[in-house]
Amino acid sequence: MEPPAGVERPVRAGDRRTVRNRRGGVICREQLVDLVPGQRFGYEQASGPLWSHHGAVILTRAPDGGTEITWSARYRHTVPLLGPFRKRHLQILSDDLAAYANSMVNRHS
Numbered sequence: 198m199e200p201p202a203g204v205e206r207p208v209r210a211g212d213r214r215t216v217r218n219r220r221g222g223v224i225c226r227e228q229l230v231d232l233v234p235g236q237r238f239g240y241e242q243a244s245g246p247l248w249s250h251h252g253a254v255i256l257t258r259a260p261d262g263g264t265e266i267t268w269s270a271r272y273r274h275t276v277p278l279l280g281p282f283r284k285r286h287l288q289i290l291s292d293d294l295a296a297y298a299n300s301m302v303n304r305h306s
Contacts, residue, residue: 207234208229208232209229209232210229210230210231210232211228211229211230212228212229213226213227213228213229213243214226214227214229216290216293217293219289219292219293219296224286224289224290225242225243225244225250226242226243226244227240227241227242227243227252228240228241228242228243231253235256236255236256237253237254237255237256238253238254239251239252239253239254240252240253242272249271249272250270250271250272251270251271251272252268252269252270252271253268253269253270254266254267254268254294255267255268264298266294266295266298268291268294270287
């Protein structure tokens with residue numbers, strides 16, 4: 198995660214971030230509520246299409262090298278019948294998270 202624009206310090210709990218899709222469109226805004234660098238972070242959605250969205254990402258070293266990412270989330274829809282939207286939204290977030298993780302590996306290799 199990047200610090201908020203204009204912030205020259207490491208990311209920390211309480212920071213907010215804007216999640217964007219690959220085209221730059223805003224998907225939602227989140228607040229970081231838990232952070233152990235290189236191990237895990239937890240967040241809550243500050244704005245977006247879901248209510249009570251709480252997520253956690255856990256990073257563990259993979260036996261063959263690299264990193265295993267476990268992402269879990271719980272939430273309620275703000276609008277009924279959002280099942281298809283939710284599935285697409287979560288797929289976009291998963292793809293973008295994997296791309297970000299890969300970019301970090303390439304940046305530090």
